[in-house]
Amino acid sequence: MAAAEGLQRxxxxxxxxxxxxxxxxxxxxxxxxxxxxxxxxxTCPACGxxxxxxxxxxxxxxxxxxKKQVRLTAGTVFQxxxxxxxxxxxxxxxxxxxxxxxxxxxxxxxxxxxxxxxxLLKHKLMRAMAEREAKKPKLKxxxxxxxxxxxGERSGGKRGRAAGKTPLVAAVETTPxxxxxxxxxxxxxxxxKKEVEKLAKRDFAPGSNVVSDxxxxxxxxxxAGCDHFPMVTGSxxxxxxxxxxxxxxxxxxxxxxxxxxxxxxxxxxxxQSYLTSFAYRFNRRYQLDSIVERLAWAAAHxxxxxxxxxxxxx
Ligand SMILES: [Zn+2]
Numbered sequence: 001m002a003a004a005e006g007l008q009r010x011x012x013x014x015x016x017x018x019x020x021x022x023x024x025x026x027x028x029x030x031x032x033x034x035x036x037x038x039x040x041x042x043t044c045p046a047c048g049x050x051x052x053x054x055x056x057x058x059x060x061x062x063x064x065x066x067k068k069q070v071r072l073t074a075g076t077v078f079q080x081x082x083x084x085x086x087x088x089x090x091x092x093x094x095x096x097x098x099x100x101x102x103x104x105x106x107x108x109x110x111x112x113x114x115x116x117x118x119x120l121l122k123h124k125l126m127r128a129m130a131e132r133e134a135k136k137p138k139l140k141x142x143x144x145x146x147x148x149x150x151x152g153e154r155s156g157g158k159r160g161r162a163a164g165k166t167p168l169v170a171a172v173e174t175t176p177x178x179x180x181x182x183x184x185x186x187x188x189x190x191x192x193k194k195e196v197e198k199l200a201k202r203d204f205a206p207g208s209n210v211v212s213d214x215x216x217x218x219x220x221x222x223x224a225g226c227d228h229f230p231m232v233t234g235s236x237x238x239x240x241x242x243x244x245x246x247x248x249x250x251x252x253x254x255x256x257x258x259x260x261x262x263x264x265x266x267x268x269x270x271x272q273s274y275l276t277s278f279a280y281r282f283n284r285r286y287q288l289d290s291i292v293e294r295l296a297w298a299a300a301h302x303x304x305x306x307x308x309x310x311x312x313x314x
Pocket of ligand 1: 045047048063064067
């Protein structure tokens with residue numbers, strides 16, 4: 001990996017200049033990917049030998065004993081790509097540095113590729129984000145949960161299910177002082193006890209103290225061994241400002257603003273991917289300096305997802 005010392009760093013993220021200095025050439029990107037995959041050296045998958053020679057300017061490696069060839073990008077998100085790794089790393093940079101994400105039109109413009117290509121890059125990288133998020137521990141301690149719709153507003157306290165709106169549960173693990181630590185955003189089929197129970201069993205550690213409003217589905221968190229603290233909040237604007245849900249509401253507000261500003265429409269099919277990518281960035285908001293390396297590492301350790309799979313799943 002390129003030496004990071006001496007590069008410009010800031011709490012607000014990685015400057016484009018610093019990024020280019022770190023990942024500006026195909027050679028450094030290949031070296032970085034090699035190190036991420038085979039830090040201990042490459043072992044032949046066929047014969048177990050450790051001696052390899054690099055062919056094709058380090059895109060391909062050949063075992064010195066059995067001549068088995070191993071491709072640098074095989075078995076990663078980058079597999080079979082026709083694009084230079086610099087384009088992928090630049091996509092990683094743009095996807096991770098902006099809080100609201102980036103539309104595929106804008107990403108395509110910055111990368112000099114078509115919108116369709118940018119869309120696919122983004123979705124492949126969002127898969128890598130989702131795999132990392134799925135491996136993180138469950139939320140624990142004090143957890144605030146709240147309901148929301150993507151593409152909709154809560155109005156007058158009514159929580160009707162509207163056409164084209166995607167229901168989701170936002171859960172934030174907070175410090176005892178109610179500062180947010182980690183966020184999970186989950187698309188649900190509806191605000192029903194069964195859905196909440198399933199989500200709580202998957203995402204909340206037993207013994208968590210779950211704080212919610214008075215909606216009738218939330219007591220189901222008890223089925224996951226959580227203690228439930230329902231609060232009576234009223235509704236609408238008043239509820240949104242009420243202290244226990246400040247962070248959930250601020251976060252949800254930011255996400256809705258970002259989605260409205262960046263993406264004109266997020267289909268229900270891809271809503272979870274987008275929400276997970278927001279959570280991924282939020283959960284690494286104090287690691288913006290290393291987030292490019294982190295996502296590149298995740299992409300190097302995520303199996304490839306062909307176009308058909310990305311577009312087919314619900
Ligand atoms: Zn071999």
